[in-house]
Amino acid sequence: MKFADLHLHTQFSDGTFTPEELVLNAQKKGLACIALTDHDTVEGCARAAAACANVQMEFIPGAELTAEHADTEVHILGYFLDTQNAVLLERIGKFQADRQNRIHEMCAALNKLGVPLKAESVFALANCKSPGRPHVARTLVKEKLIGNLDEAFERFLKKGRPAWVPKTKMSALEGVQLIHQAGGLAVMAHPGLNRTDDIIPALVDAGLDGIECFHTKHSTVMSERYLEIAEKYNLLVTGGSDCHGFSKKAPLIGTVKLPYEHVERLKAAKKSADEKRSAAK
Ligand code: AMP
Ligand code: ZN
Ligand code: FE
Ligand code: FE
Numbered sequence: 001m002k003f004a005d006l007h008l009h010t011q012f013s014d015g016t017f018t019p020e021e022l023v024l025n026a027q028k029k030g031l032a033c034i035a036l037t038d039h040d041t042v043e044g045c046a047r048a049a050a051a052c053a054n055v056q057m058e059f060i061p062g063a064e065l066t067a068e069h070a071d072t073e074v075h076i077l078g079y080f081l082d083t084q085n086a087v088l089l090e091r092i093g094k095f096q097a098d099r100q101n102r103i104h105e106m107c108a109a110l111n112k113l114g115v116p117l118k119a120e121s122v123f124a125l126a127n128c129k130s131p132g133r134p135h136v137a138r139t140l141v142k143e144k145l146i147g148n149l150d151e152a153f154e155r156f157l158k159k160g161r162p163a164w165v166p167k168t169k170m171s172a173l174e175g176v177q178l179i180h181q182a183g184g185l186a187v188m189a190h191p192g193l194n195r196t197d198d199i200i201p202a203l204v205d206a207g208l209d210g211i212e213c214f215h216t217k218h219s220t221v222m223s224e225r226y227l228e229i230a231e232k233y234n235l236l237v238t239g240g241s242d243c244h245g246f247s248k249k250a251p252l253i254g255t256v257k258l259p260y261e262h263v264e265r266l267k268a269a270k271k272s273a274d275e276k277r278s279a280a281k
Helices: 019-028 045-054 086-112 119-126 133-142 149-157 172-181 197-205 220-233 260-280
Strands: 003-005 033-036 058-069 072-079 185-188 210-215 236-240
Touching (some): 003 236, 019 045, 033 045, 045 058, 058 086, 058 172, 072 172, 072 197, 086 119, 086 133, 086 149, 086 172, 172 197, 185 236, 185 260, 210 220, 220 236, 236 260
Parallel strands (some): 003 033, 033 058, 210 236
Antiparallel strands (some): 072 185
16 A cells, blocks of 8 residues: 655744655655645755655645635645746745744744844744744744743743734635646645634635545544545545654654545646646636
8 A cells, every 4th residue: 555645844844854854754654655735835845856756755746825714724735836836936925024024023022021032043943934933932942941842832822822923824715726826736734623614615616626634633533524525525635744843752754644546636636627727728
């Protein structure tokens, strides 16, 4: 049996692995195919693709877009993206700039609370265009301004806590369209995490291609529920570990094993979407 892990992060967003380390770990887990889905960026895809090619592993270039629908945050995974697509790069560039501004705002809020964290230190640690709260938390720990990452979120960074700053999000409908115009397939990420079932019909109307049925934080019951929803709306089925690299436990990569037949269906859908697009030209 061949398996895939289609939800992975690297240092190009808030993961700790380089693309090469990610591929090495995928190889150790015996995966046949991986997708890179960093938050609001495709920067790591070229290196991950090259590392995969070296070990004859199949690679799908992707991203995880931060979006919202009806005041609910929803993450949209894009697969088979053209990572050079000008519209995609321009649009996610704007969200990367907003993420950078947000780091300044979070640091200002921390400073007001008497925690002397500098935005420059966070940027130095993050060393990527798409920084987020995990980088703030890690810098706080590194500078011994707090005991550990959980404490950083609990005291300061969780929604509603004093240094929490909301993130600018595109609409979920725009996310789907942005992915499509970049040649990609749009998939709703970890629906069980955000309890966003009621927005699924609207996303389907907007052209959603698939739904992430298998995810680290989905129970078996949840996965079964989303498999039924996939069938009901004729959506593709995906799955992935959402590995962010090293943590207190072993890296998550490969702990969610998507049977390869789903990758074959994704590839068939990509091919037919491409054919439709070129026929429409
Ligand atoms: P951001 O995109 O900057 O809002 O950060 C979101 C990321 O922070 C998520 O992908 C999680 O990995 C991480 N995160 C969110 N809440 C917590 C928490 N309570 N403890 C640890 N990490 C968290
Ligand atoms: Zn993340
Ligand atoms: Fe997510
Ligand atoms: Fe993720």
